[in-house]
Amino acid sequence: MDITWLGHAATRVRTRQAAVVMDPTDKSAGNDMSRPTGEVVTISRNHPHHSYAKGVKGDPFIVDGPGEYEILGTQFIGIRAFLPADEGETPVATTLYVCRAEDMRLVHLGGLGQAPTPQQSQELADSDVLIIPIALPGGLDPKAAAKIARALEPKIVVPVGYTPSSNGHSDELKVFLEGIGAEPEEPVSRFTVQRRNVGDGHRVVLLESRG
Numbered sequence: 001m002d003i004t005w006l007g008h009a010a011t012r013v014r015t016r017q018a019a020v021v022m023d024p025t026d027k028s029a030g031n032d033m034s035r036p037t038g039e040v041v042t043i044s045r046n047h048p049h050h051s052y053a054k055g056v057k058g059d060p061f062i063v064d065g066p067g068e069y070e071i072l073g074t075q076f077i078g079i080r081a082f083l084p085a086d087e088g089e090t091p092v093a094t095t096l097y098v099c100r101a102e103d104m105r106l107v108h109l110g111g112l113g114q115a116p117t118p119q120q121s122q123e124l125a126d127s128d129v130l131i132i133p134i135a136l137p138g139g140l141d142p143k144a145a146a147k148i149a150r151a152l153e154p155k156i157v158v159p160v161g162y163t164p165s166s167n168g169h170s171d172e173l174k175v176f177l178e179g180i181g182a183e184p185e186e187p188v189s190r191f192t193v194q195r196r197n198v199g200d201g202h203r204v205v206l207l208e209s210r211g
Contacts, residue, residue, distance in 0.1 A: 007033060008029040028048055032211050080095060082114075112132075115144065121152065133162075145179075146180040158204075160207070191207060
């Protein structure tokens with residue numbers, strides 16, 4: 001399984017069966033995905049920073065809500081969540097995704113804006129790879145993201161959704177890393193992981209943004 005960060009919360013996961021683009025974003029987020037190819041697109045919510053499926057080359061199958069799906073040998077579970085709303089306003093519905101492929105379990109929290117409920121936590125916990133935005137507008141702040149990442153106990157954490165400097169770091173990332181209490185690995189443009197080298201846990205993998 002290969003994982004690349006396309007900017008914002010957008011992530012491309014390449015398995016042996018399919019290329020999956022999760023939370024594709026348009027350029028108004030300040031990122032340019034450069035039209036990645038994908039057979040599957042997952043959308044967390046109806047917003048151009050999370051749902052720009054036409055920016056993905058090919059004719060991908062679109063997954064845009066809760067439920068269970070199996071596409072090209074890859075299993076997806078969409079879990080309903082909501083963004084916080086001001087008093088009197090209707091909360092915005094979002095979707096969190098669990099992806100199962102190559103005997104691994106990957107979770108993408110592009111649609112998370114507050115601490116998951118106990119039931120959501122049970123469904124999201126103990127993943128092999130957790131992709132979590134740490135500083136998106138209207139989303140989690142770095143401290144909250146770190147607390148959630150610790151609670152879900154993934155083996156590998158991949159922070160996205162922040163603005164990296166030329167060396168891949170940022171103030172938001174620094175706060176997140178301090179909160180999670182783990183030393184990150186050196187930034188890479190693409191992270192490759194297999195079942196046999198997932199490890200026992202507590203890894204933090206930094207990706208260079210391609211967007």
